[in-house]
Structures are given as structure tokens and as C-alpha cells.
Amino acid sequence: MASFLLKGGRIIDPAAGRDEVGDLVIEGGRIARVGPAVKLGPAPGGQADKTIDCRGRIVSPGFIDLHVHFREPPFEGGSERAGLAETIATGAASAVGGGFTAAEFRGHNTMAVK
Numbered sequence: 001m002a003s004f005l006l007k008g009g010r011i012i013d014p015a016a017g018r019d020e021v022g023d024l025v026i027e028g029g030r031i032a033r034v035g036p037a038v039k040l041g042p043a044p045g046g047q048a049d050k051t052i053d054c055r056g057r058i059v060s061p062g063f064i065d066l067h068v069h070f071r072e073p074p075f076e077g078g079s080e081r082a083g084l085a086e087t088i089a090t091g092a093a094s095a096v097g098g099g100f101t102a103a104e105f106r107g108h109n110t111m112a113v114k
Contacts, residue, residue: 002049003027005038009054013061024059062101069106 004026011034012019018034025033025048070091086094095103 001028005048005051006054006059007051009057009059011059015061060099063099065095065100065103067106068095068103070103 006024006026008021008023010019010021011024013034020036022034022036023038024031025038068091070086070088092103
């Protein structure tokens, strides 16, 4: 499995009480080390498979949106907005793009529930 070094980002983890600029190493799909100028472990050649420059960026656990209204299906039947409304797929893609890893659906959705 690939190893990653996220270098120089602002690491924020409220659960661990962490808010600092530093590096984060991911090995085997798990966070292996966090801190200022961390060292890689037994990766071949002592280098990560991929290093990502995170200076000026925030590195944090995924965000959870506790109040979303995805609209499914899109508007139909002559509406000037036909085809422009979001679907569950486009809403989820937008959430992921913004750093959200979970979303709680709220009322007023037009999707069928069985």
C-alpha cells in the first residue's frame, strides 16, 4: 500500500487537542506519525511514495455536515430550472470536494424512501 507525506500543513484535530503546523505520514492506509518534521518509517529508501506540499492548507479529519437537503429528482416538466437541480450524486460529489466525509439528510427531500 502506498505511503504519503503531507508536508507543512496546519494540522487541526480537536479530538487530540492538536492545532499546529507540521507533517503527517500515512502508511498502510493509516496515520502513522504526526508532528513537526516527522520522519518516515521503514518505507523503501526512507521516502514516501507521494509527498504533498500542504503549506497554507489545513489538514484535518473529515468534516461532517449535520444538515443537508439534497434534491432528488431534478425539477421536471417545463421548469426553466429543469436539469439544473442537484441530485444525490452531484450533492455528494460537491460535499466531498469541500472536505466532508459524511452528511446527514434532513427533511424536505423529495426522494422516495422505502
